[in-house]
Each structure stands twice: as C-alpha cells, then as structure tokens.
Amino acid sequence: MTGSGKAMILTYHSLDKSGSVISVAPEVFRSQMEFLAQSAIPVVPLESLRTTPGAVAITFDDGFENFYTDALPVLTEYGLPATVFVVTDYCGGSNDWPSQSLRGIPRRKLMSWTQLRELVSCGITLGAHTATHPHLPELPLARAEEEIRRSKHDLEDRAGAPVETFAYPYGDTSRAVRDCAAGYFRFACGTALGMVNEHSDPIELPRIDMYYFQNSFWFESLWSLRGRAYLALRQTLRAARQAQLRLHPSTARS
Numbered sequence: 001m002t003g004s005g006k007a008m009i010l011t012y013h014s015l016d017k018s019g020s021v022i023s024v025a026p027e028v029f030r031s032q033m034e035f036l037a038q039s040a041i042p043v044v045p046l047e048s049l050r051t052t053p054g055a056v057a058i059t060f061d062d063g064f065e066n067f068y069t070d071a072l073p074v075l076t077e078y079g080l081p082a083t084v085f086v087v088t089d090y091c092g093g094s095n096d097w098p099s100q101s102l103r104g105i106p107r108r109k110l111m112s113w114t115q116l117r118e119l120v121s122c123g124i125t126l127g128a129h130t131a132t133h134p135h136l137p138e139l140p141l142a143r144a145e146e147e148i149r150r151s152k153h154d155l156e157d158r159a160g161a162p163v164e165t166f167a168y169p170y171g172d173t174s175r176a177v178r179d180c181a182a183g184y185f186r187f188a189c190g191t192a193l194g195m196v197n198e199h200s201d202p203i204e205l206p207r208i209d210m211y212y213f214q215n216s217f218w219f220e221s222l223w224s225l226r227g228r229a230y231l232a233l234r235q236t237l238r239a240a241r242q243a244q245l246r247l248h249p250s251t252a253r254s
C-alpha cells in the first residue's frame, strides 16, 4: 500500500442486494469496513478530512433505513465515523420524492426521526440533503435556498445536533446554489468522482461512489497506483455517461 496526501470521501446510498446503481451489498460494506479498520488508513469525520492527509471519510446519501440496520452495527463494531445526508421532509417515508424516476432504483424505507436521534447518540454525524431532493439548479433561487435552509434547520431542531455539512441531490449544483450553500454549511459534497486535496472547493467536494468499487480488489487498490489508474478510467467513463444523461435524464441516479 502506498501513502498519499490525497484524501477520499466514500459515497454509499443503500445497503441491499438488489444490484441497483444505488446499492452495495451489506456483506461487501462489512468487508470494506474491516479492511479500513485493519489498515493504517485514518478514517475521520468529514469535517476533519482536509486537515488529515491520506484520510478517508465515509458518507451515506438519502438516509435509508438499511443504514440503521446494516451499516450502524458495522461502523460501531469497528469504531468508524460516518456522515448521513438526510432528506428531511421524507424521514420515516420512502425515497419516492417527485424528482425520482424509480426506473432501476429500488423503493426503500428511510430512517425515522427517532432512528436519526439514535444515530446522533451513537456518534454518527447528520448532514442535510435538502427537504425534498430536487434538482436545485432547476428551481428559482429563492426556492433552492428554502430547500437548503429548511433541511438544515429541521435537522438541527428535530435531531438535536448542529448540521455543518450538505450534499447536493444528484450532485447538481450551480454557482448560485453553491454560494447559497456556503452561507449555511462549512462543507458540501458533490458527486464529481475524484480525490480531495488542498485545492478542492470545500463547498463542492469530490467523492468516490462505492458502486464502482464493490470488487474488493479494486476497493483495496484505491490506496495504490493501480487503483488511481482505475479511478481515472471510471472518471472518463462517468463523464461519457453524464453526457448521455443530458440526452436521457430519466436514467439519472440519486
């Protein structure tokens, strides 16, 4: 394993066996956490990532209930921190927000407020992911700001912990949306595939989607030169896919 000053933010959505583009199997997640726990790689809260060279931060988008049932016990067992980005109007419901085309995306339960409060007591950090999971740049700016502001305040009021991090739904953002998010959060995550370094924009941090790294060989290679080459290949393929998505937006991921 080679050391590196570059840090990484790992992105998960749902832990389930459906094989969908938002899913990682629970046993794959467990083996990845076991690898990290047994390595010398520092796993840190997202807020500490930029000040810890070579560190990893673990993030989960959307707040699926399978975080509570399948991820929390593993993270607790290995003593690993994580951030969960919550869609506040849908807590206790499902991921059937208006912008969601469920084609190929499993409909899954989301955590309740009671479960979210328990996460806070277990040391998990909650981040905001808007109130209704819209494509923010497509909204009038006042409505985009309302989505951002309300999700932060509802989360702080109902889960009882300060909220300093945010993730843009679908990774969609714009200059105006970023400026707005910067008024409410210290850090925000996009879905641009890449590593974090000292030049990364704290209000649009790149991440590494674990959908592409379910194979343990490639996951463990993230900490080697071979893995960096694979990541570069995934970046190229993803850019091509995003160009295609602009033509066929109904296949967008969450």
Ligand SMILES: [Zn+2]
Binding pocket: 061, 062, 129, 133, 169, 170, 254
């Ligand atoms: Zn999402």
